[in-house]
Amino acid sequence: MAPVILQSPRAVHAHGVVAGYAKRTGIEITAGYDTGRPMSGGRVSVFAPDNPATPWLTATLDENGRFRFVPDPAVQGTWTVQVRQEGHGAMIHIPTGDFAIEEQQTGPASFGLLQRIVAAACVVWGSIGTALYFSRRKKAG
Amino acid sequence: MRKRLICSLAVFAALSFCLFLVIGEVQAGTLKFYANGEELIAEGFLAPKLTKDGWTLTFTHAFVALSDITAYQTDPPYDAQSEKPISAKKKVALDGVHVVDLAMGAEDDPPVFVGEVANAPAGHYNAISWKMARSKTGPLAGYSMFLVGTAEKDGKTVSFQIRTAEESTYRCGEFVGDERKGFLTRGGEADLEMTLHFDHVFGRADKAPDDPLNLEAVGFAPFADSGKIHEIKLRGMHIGHAGEGHCAVEWH
Numbered sequence: 001m002a003p004v005i006l007q008s009p010r011a012v013h014a015h016g017v018v019a020g021y022a023k024r025t026g027i028e029i030t031a032g033y034d035t036g037r038p039m040s041g042g043r044v045s046v047f048a049p050d051n052p053a054t055p056w057l058t059a060t061l062d063e064n065g066r067f068r069f070v071p072d073p074a075v076q077g078t079w080t081v082q083v084r085q086e087g088h089g090a091m092i093h094i095p096t097g098d099f100a101i102e103e104q105q106t107g108p109a110s111f112g113l114l115q116r117i118v119a120a121a122c123v124v125w126g127s128i129g130t131a132l133y134f135s136r137r138k139k140a141g
Numbered sequence: 142m143r144k145r146l147i148c149s150l151a152v153f154a155a156l157s158f159c160l161f162l163v164i165g166e167v168q169a170g171t172l173k174f175y176a177n178g179e180e181l182i183a184e185g186f187l188a189p190k191l192t193k194d195g196w197t198l199t200f201t202h203a204f205v206a207l208s209d210i211t212a213y214q215t216d217p218p219y220d221a222q223s224e225k226p227i228s229a230k231k232k233v234a235l236d237g238v239h240v241v242d243l244a245m246g247a248e249d250d251p252p253v254f255v256g257e258v259a260n261a262p263a264g265h266y267n268a269i270s271w272k273m274a275r276s277k278t279g280p281l282a283g284y285s286m287f288l289v290g291t292a293e294k295d296g297k298t299v300s301f302q303i304r305t306a307e308e309s310t311y312r313c314g315e316f317v318g319d320e321r322k323g324f325l326t327r328g329g330e331a332d333l334e335m336t337l338h339f340d341h342v343f344g345r346a347d348k349a350p351d352d353p354l355n356l357e358a359v360g361f362a363p364f365a366d367s368g369k370i371h372e373i374k375l376r377g378m379h380i381g382h383a384g385e386g387h388c389a390v391e392w393h
Contacts, residue, residue, distance in 0.1 A: 035353055052265070053321050078218075082317060087338070089317035089385035093218045 026070040027094060031061055031083040038065030042085035049077025049096075061085075071096075169260040170325040173332040174210055174235050175252035178203050178243030181339050183251040185290075193344025194360040198301075200290040203243040205337065206276035207255060209310070210235040212266040212323070212333050219268035219314045224389040227268050227312055233261045238274055240281050243337065244290075252334055266323035267315040269333050269383055272393075274308050285309075286375070292361055299367035307374065308393040311335070311381030318384035336382040342375070 031039040040063045048056040048071070061067050061083065071079050071094075081092040178200075185199035186192050213219065213229035235256045246253045273285045281287050287304040316322040316334055325331035344358030357378050364371045381388045 033353070047321065053324055080321075082321075084317060084385055087340075087385055088387075091218070091315050091317055091386065 026068050027079075027081075029061075029067045029069075029081055029083065029092065031065045031067075031090065033088070038063070039083060039085050040065055042083050045082045045084075046071075047080040047082070048072065048075050049079060050075050052080060170263055170327060170329045170331065171257055171259050172212055172233055172261040172266060172325055173257040173330060174212070174255040175332055175334045176205065176207060176241050176243060176255050177252040177334050177336045178246060178339060179251050179336065180248065182243045182337075183246040183248050186340075186343060186345075189347040190340075191346040192361040193346055193348075193350070193355045193358055194362045195294055195346055196343075196361040196365075197293045198290055198343065198361065200244040200288060202280075202287065202289040203339075204240055204281045204287040205243060206238055206240045206274050206281050206285050207271050207335060208238040208274040209270070209272040210239070210255065210335070211270050212258075212261075213268040213270070214262075214264045214266055215268045215314075219312070221312060221314045221387055221389045224312075227270060229268065231262050231264060233258050233266070238276055240276050240279050255335070261325060263325050263327045263329075266325060266331065266333055268313060269316075269335065270310060270312045271335050271381075272308060272310045273381070275306055292365065294365075299365055301361075301364050301367060302370040303364050303373050304370060305373050305375055307376060309375070309381070310391045310393065311388040312391070313381070313383035313388035314386055316384040317386035322384075334384060336384050337380045338382050339380060341378045341380045342373070 029044065031042055031044075033039065039061050042061040042065065044057075044059045044061055044067050045055040046057040046059075046069055047054070056072075057069060059067055059069070076096050079094045079096070081094065083090055083092070181190065182200050182203045186197060187199075188197065191197055211232055211234045213227050214231040215227060215229050219227050219229075235258055237256075239255045241253045241255055243251075243253055275285050276282055284304045284306050285308055287302070289302050290300070292299050292301055318334075323331055323333050340354060340358065342358055344355040344360050345352075348355055359373070359378070364373075376392050379387065379390055381390060
């Protein structure tokens with residue numbers, strides 16, 4: 001269950017500054033070593049699924065090795081978070097389903113191998129059937 | 142006559158469609174493989190990054206023999222912590238045993254080219270495995286690794302030759318580093334890296350003595366007798382990485 005991040009409990013007005021809050025579902029990353037030591041100050045890079053080679057966000061882990069971010073809910077797919085420090089690092093992969101985002105995927109369809117084989121079989125069968133149909137019609141005529 | 146024409150057209154259409162499907166599957170590019178001993182091999186163990194027991198090391202040669210080099214497109218991404226075999230949608234293998242000298246890497250660009258596979262299916266290669274294997278020929282015949290160089294400490298200079306015949310297989314997830322690697326587009330190029338961390342062997346003086354890396358490393362002192370070729374046992378020292386990402390290791 002992804003944690004809910006409350007940026008501010010209520011609206012505040014002071015000297016013309018207007019602040020508010022938004023309730024969003026976010027992701028909390030925790031990174032540490034297998035000794036139990038947190039990766040304090042480690043570098044974080046977040047990669048969005050629609051541009052996986054370029055960081056969408058870079059940041060630093062806090063003293064407890066934690067970092068929170070709110071992904072763009074419009075970007076579907078697997079988000080990737082990389083944490084690094086002193087020559088050690090790891091990648092975390094977070095499917096959009098883990099954000100409880102419910103929009104339907106709207107990208108172009110991608111055909112698997114089985115679908116391709118079935119499609120090819122249909123075309124071959126249809127082509128042969130067409131040829132036999134015309135062949136038979138000519139004989140009958 | 143008309144029957145023959147229709148039959149020919151039908152067969153041609155069917156074959157064309159099948160060919161289209163096959164070409165659609167291939168969508169090839171070139172996948173390049175590199176091995177990297179990083180700055181600790183290309184430049185050496187120089188202050189403050191001395192060995193855990195305070196030696197300065199420079200390498201004339203750092204031969205490793207690599208075989209069974211395979212890149213994978215995995216979904217979900219392979220987790221090396223699981224130590225399971227890699228399950229992939231697609232994979233590409235670089236055939237043969239490849240002996241490379243990691244010391245030949247430039248100081249500002251340490252990776253050494255190992256080989257490439259043309260006609261690799263497009264996609265994201267987010268896992269890699271390889272074997273450190275005994276070479277049958279060349280300078281590494283009978284061994285999987287051979288380090289040659291010079292060590293200095295407290296005004297004493299020794300030449301060293303360290304080798305091992307041990308074989309091990311490393312299974313790694315995605316490369317972790319300054320950039321993400323392995324994105325191969327149709328007609329394009331991508332590269333992957335087999336990274337070897339030699340501080341897991343010699344330790345690091347700039348890290349705490351109780352740092353896990355220093356606890357597993359043997360340091361250089363066992364090899365300070367320059368009069369002979371030393372055999373090293375690498376088992377227990379995790380030198381194989383994908384950039385900074387750790388790998389599962391299987392000893393043979």
